[in-house]
């Protein structure tokens with residue numbers, strides 16, 4: 001009997017890590033989102049004050065600033081584009097905001113070499129109170145496909161708490177997208193409340209948010225006792241890392257833990273990421289967000305004003321060596337090997353046999369780091385490349401150096417003799 005229970009447990013374990021088997025494929029049979037999706041998302045900068053003129057400008061700026069070339073290839077429209085339904089119940093765009101319609105915008109975005117993302121919700125209304133897709137899943141998926149949409153973020157405001165209902169609602173939109181005749185990747189957005197890493201891929205999603213909405217701040221000012229409290233305290237960069245790092249087993253090609261948007265370059269802008277203490281971060285902290293989102297395999301959705309980026313924001317968002325870690329073909333999310341009050345140290349293997357490591361100083365003061373790579377399970381001798389300095393900074397079995405408060409050092413280690 002005991003043996004039987006044990007083998008059932010082993011089978012269950014295999015399945016729990018077996019997201020890859022159950023994934024939705026593209027029409028051609030390849031993976032949708034083989035690497036974490038990248039792009040620029042409207043929400044933190046514009047909230048629901050979006051319109052086709054601004055979005056065309058953003059698309060232009062994504063090309064001229066080098067964002068597209070660096071890999072940010074989606075323009076994700078978030079909440080606020082909807083204008084209700086027509087007399088045949090087809091969902092329509094707000095005619096004031098999008099007088100030419102979403103199809104024309106999709107055509108424009110595609111002509112620039114970008115893909116278009118759109119937004120809806122698994123209830124009658126979205127989080128900001130606009131028309132959503134419950135009971136119209138097939139009709140809306142067909143509409144999105146006919147417009148040329150490539151990605152759908154599907155929110156969960158106004159929907160029941162129950163996990164089984166959430167699974168059913170996400171499966172119903174995923175099935176509808178599959179039937180639509182177009183490849184449309186699905187981003188699940190229920191804030192990690194119902195453990196979507198356990199079922200997100202099986203229901204047909206390519207990614208799922210792990211926490212409440214990101215705020216433009218380093219961390220919550222009051223202690224956070226559980227994930228749900230992040231909705232009221234506001235989730236800072238460090239809070240999201242702490243509440244996302246344990247699900248590495250569920251992340252991989254076609255199925256990703258989504259740590260929410262990048263706040264890099266927002267500098268405390270008023271708006272969705274500016275409330276609940278979102279007064280802005282230092283460039284050191286923004287650099288940490290980029291490093292940690294990259295090593296932890298999160299989708300990278302910038303939300304700053306791409307039309308007006310300062311040199312620091314460009315340096316951070318366009319760091320090709322850090323982006324290469326995020327987009328590495330092996331798709332292995334880093335695991336945390338050292339975690340104490342002062343440090344978090346993450347390690348991930350890469351497709352070519354190298355390792356990436358990120359050393360985060362959690363404390364409020366500059367500290368000296370003395371890391372023997374063996375402590376991280378890396379027992380060889382390595383050439384050490386600093387991915388922010390863009391140069392090889394040493395060779396050996398350890399790294400010693402200063403790390404500023406809230407800074408993250410990021411290295412690529414290559415086995416050498």
Ligand code: GLA
Pocket residue numbers: 043078079126127128155189212213
């Ligand atoms: C929720 C989501 C956000 C954003 C808003 C839009 O809060 O978590 O990312 O999409 O809704 O209303």
